[in-house]
Every structure is written in C-alpha cells, then in structure tokens.
Amino acid sequence: MTKTRLAALGAAALMLASPALAHVTLEAPQATAGSTYKAVLRVPHGCAGAATLKVRVQIPEGFIGVKPMPKAGWTLDIVKGKYDGSYQLHGNTVTEGVKELSWTGNLPDDYYDEFVFRGTLTDAFAAGSTVYFPVVQQCEGDKTERWIEIPADGKTADDYESPAPGVRIVAPAK
C-alpha cells in the first residue's frame, strides 16, 4: 500500500513538473506494457489563433487493435496498413491494423477539446521507455501545428517547442 501511494505521489510530482499545459498531450501519462490504453488527446488551442479543422495522430508501431471513439460533429478517418512486425492479440497473430487516425471538424481557438482512441500496448515496449503519438493539427488558413518532436537521447519533451505527446511505460504491478 505504501508503495502504491509513493508511486502515485511520484506520478503526481512528475505531472506537476511538466509544463506541457499548452501542448497537445495525453491525459494518462503512463501505462503498463501489455495492457489496454485509453488515449485521451487534449488539444488546448488552435494554430496561432486559428481554429483547428483536423487532428491527425500517427499510431506508433507496437500499439495495436486501435479503435477511435466517434465524436459528435467530427468525421473520423482511419488509415490502415501493414505493421513492421507481427504481434499477438488474444491468441491471434496481427500483422496489420490502424496506422493513422484523423478527426475532421471545427474547434475554435477559444475552445478546448479531447479526442479519444484506445488500443493495446504490446510487450514490444520496455518498462521505462516512452511511446510517442505524433500529432498534426491542421487549422484554418492552411496553418499547421506539428506535435511530432521526439526527444533525442538525454533530452526530455520539455526541451522542445512542439513535442509529440507520449506515454511512459511502467512495469506491471506484481
């Protein structure tokens, strides 16, 4: 129990330390490998004041069985393709699936919204690593915000202006 509480406090401290409030981020900052992950993409603003017309997410290799949650007022598009590797899902071998998701609609700069999808984090991800979901935000007037920067070794998302939203993989609880 004490361990859990410490972990929770640690996580809270991590959240507090991250100044990523103005960035496109994921609501749950960590997940366990081999588990289902509900990704809630938080879009806090448009592109330099322009309304968001499209939100595109690239699904990282190893995140399988992806299903987006439909969203009122937004059209969903799913791009499927072959994975680089093959994965086991409920006893079946999976070699292809969702590679990209996109929502098309209208989100004025003054509003905040969330875009939700879910999938399985395979064992391909080691505990301690971070899985990134690069996001491209397309706005009115051909403006674009790309949240696609993946920190280099020794750097964190804080070192970048437009980091890709990421989720940290933690070891499963014993």
Next chain:
Amino acid sequence: MLRLLARIVLAAIGGAMLATAAFAHATLLDSDPAEGSVAARPPGELRLAFNEPVTPLAVKLFAPDGREAEVTATARDNDLLVTLPADAGAGTYALSWRVASADGHPIGGTTTFSIGHASSRAAAAPEASAIAPLLWLARIGVYIGWIGGVGGAFFLMVIAGGRRPAVADRAVLGLIGVGAIASALSFGLQGLDAFGKGLGDLGSAAIWLAGLKSGYGATLVTGAVALALAAGALRFPTSRLAAGTASLALLTVAAALTLSGHASTASPAWAARPALALHGAAAALWGGSLLPLLILVSTRQPQAGRIAQRLSGLLLPTVALLALSGLTLAFLQGVTIASLTGTAYGRLLGGKLLLVLAMLGIGAINRRILVPKAATGDGVALGRVLMVDVCLLLAVLAVVAGWRFTPPPRSLAAAAAASHRHATMLHIQTARGMAMVQFSGQAGLDIWLTGADGRVLTAREVRLSLANPAAGLEPMRRQATLATLGRWHVDGLTFPVGGAWDLRLDVLISDFDSLSFEGKLVVP
C-alpha cells in the same frame, strides 16, 4: 491519516492541472513594421500583435551597428507596443522580445526590420556617425595642445631658456588652452559616439561619464595633466623648476599616448607602447618648437639665431628617433607597400609621410642655409619657412587625428581571417543525418542536408532558428526555401552581434516525422 493527506494533495494537484489545462502559450500573430520590411522613415513605434494579452519581460533593440538601444515596451490588449528612438538612423534593426503569456509561460523571438535600406552588421559598422567630424576636430585640438602646447613649453623652458618675449608665452598658453577645451569636449563626444547618440544628448551626465570611462578617457585625463604641467612650467619663477616641469609634461604626453588608440593595442605591447611613447615625445619636441621659434625669429630676438642653431643640432637625433619609432609602429600595424594605397589607414599614413617628408626637406634647407643666416641676424627667410612648417605640422596633426576612424591593416587582416573562418562550413552530425551550414553573402545561409545513408535528404520543410542567449537575443525564426536539389537557402538574416549563435534546424521529412540539428554558428 497519511493516506487521506496523500489523497488531498493529489486532488489539489489534479485541480490545479485542470484549472490551467485550457491555457495556451501566447503566439506572435503579426508585427508592424512587418518582419523583414523596409520603412522609408523611422516608424516611431513597433507593434507586436499576439493572440492573447502578454506581459513584457525583456525587450531589447539592436541598432544596425550592433549597439543596444534603450526602448520601452508597453502592453495594450493583445499588443506589445515598443517605442523606437525617433532619431533612428538607416539600416536594419533587430528587436529581441521576451514576454510572458497569460499562463505565465515565457516566449520570445527576434523581429527584424529596416529603415531606409537593409544592412548587415558588417556593412553597417564603418558607417560614419554624424558627430565624426566633431570627434576629428576635437582630436586635432587635443594634438595641438599636446604637440604645440606641451612641446612648445618644453622648447621655451628647456631648449631656448633665458629671456623670451611675452607673446611666445601667450601663444603657447593659447595652444594649451585649445588642447584643454578640446580634451574636455572629447569626453562628451566620445560618450555620444559610444552610445550612438546625437549632439542633442550632450547634456546627459551618463554620456560624459561613459566618455570618461572609455579607453580614450584615460588618455585624455593623462593628457590634461600634461597640459596643466606645461601651463605651470610657463609660470614658474625659477628656470630649473620650469625646465623640470616642462620635461615632465612632455613625458606625460608620451605616457598618455600609450594608454589608448590603435597603435597602443598592436602586439607585442612591449614594442608598440615604448615606440608610441618615443614617437609622441619626439613629435612634440620637433613640432612644439616650430611656433615659438617662429615667434622668436619674427620678433627679432637677438638670441633667436643661436637658439635655432641649438635646436637644429637637437633635431637630427629627434628626427631619427621619430622615423625609427614610426617605422616600428607601421610594421606592428601590419602596414605593407600595398596597404599604403589599398586601405584608408594606409592612405592616411602615406599622406602623413609626404607631409613629414616636406617638413624634413624644409628642415634640411633650414639647417644648411637659413639657420646659419639667421645666426648672423637675418631671420626673415627662416621666419617665412617656419610659417610653412607650422602649416604643414597642422596638416600632419589633422591626418593623424583621422586615424581614429580607420582600422589599421592588422585589424583588417584579422577581420579577413575571421571572414575566412566565416566561409568554412558548420557541420552538424546526428544519428539520422548531417546538416552543413554556410554563409552565402552578407545576410544569407545555405543549408545542405544529407541522410544517414549519405544521400541527399528529401525534406518537405526546413525551419531555421538562430538565438544568441549570451547577448540576450531571443530566437529569430526563418523558413528556408529550396534553392536547388539538396540546397536550402535563408535570406535577409541580421546578426546584431557577433560570436557563437545557437543554430537549430527543424527538418520536416513527412507529416509525422521531423529531425532537428543543433549547433553553434560563429558569426564574426
């Protein structure tokens, strides 16, 4: 209990996060004058439009010559208004701004615009300021005081000695006075020059203080001591004390010269500074004697011929010293035959040499013909020739004063070497590829990108960001354009200051894939 506490803390943190989650960073939407635009006249005010209200943190304006000008910034609605100096000269300005967004997160950038015409720092630097002629005149005045005044006092007290007409004293005192006034004015002018201000700001105490603190300030103060000593020497009752004081004044002038200026900074200093001191002392000895001697001759002093003969004997070693120290300095300054005509510094030196040669020629005639003649009582011809000599000396001083505005060849060579380094490429190697960055022209950069496989990297977009945190310059961001296959180009860059700039390239490969290169770009 602990668990409850932890829950409360977590809830509080969660609440804080929720409360701020909807805030966004401010973004610069527009600027007026627009980024990279050229205005015909000083706009008076610069407006930066953001998407939300901002609070200015640090706003700095860099003038075309790289100097920082003071500006005030006020926030109004979503705009940041920066008052620009009304007397802003032509050239390219860089405004570095750092503001706090509504969420307290600071953002920054550098906006550039031009007045009259675009300029790069290197091209703008030699631009003469409006006060340059005054600086030049003041410097001539200082030299008149040092050479004519201090040198004149030395001649009267040490070389001539004995009785002398009051008019000679008055003339030398007059020259000392010219030097004193010019020295005093120089503090203010030097300060104006340092701040890049116009004559209107001469009333500000900060300007005068800056002039006093400048390298030339120490020279002026020491020179003023020499002037005071020389003036005192003329007043002392006993001739021995007067001669001693006048000699001390001459040495003080020599010391003053070594405290600032191009020549004093030539290396090696152990050679440059003594050479400069000897050169100055010899010049004062020779130059200072001309006017008093002219007065002695033209007022038909009985001892004039004898004194002229004594001086004549003294001048031969003096001229030799002058030539030797002068040659040493020219060598240290990197003067070559080619630079005599090829550089402004060299042309001034050439002009000075011609004038001095003319003076030497006159000196030779004086020595052979006119001085012996004057010794027998006929000083009319010597007087006329001395008049010409005094005029030539004045011309020499005017030329020497002009050196303040020209870098010596050694500096030009250093600048050329720097621009050669400048021409070498910056290589940035990462695991995913390599970027090569090279200056093209004064204000452009060429960028070549190669992938990890060594092939040309096909990029959709290349963004450049340049910042100089050491100088307080926030990043300038530019979009590169594809010039030819594999070569990206950025134009219209302004580097308000030299040194190592943080360069960052963001290269967009595909919608979701980008790579970045970071390195230090050395700007001379």
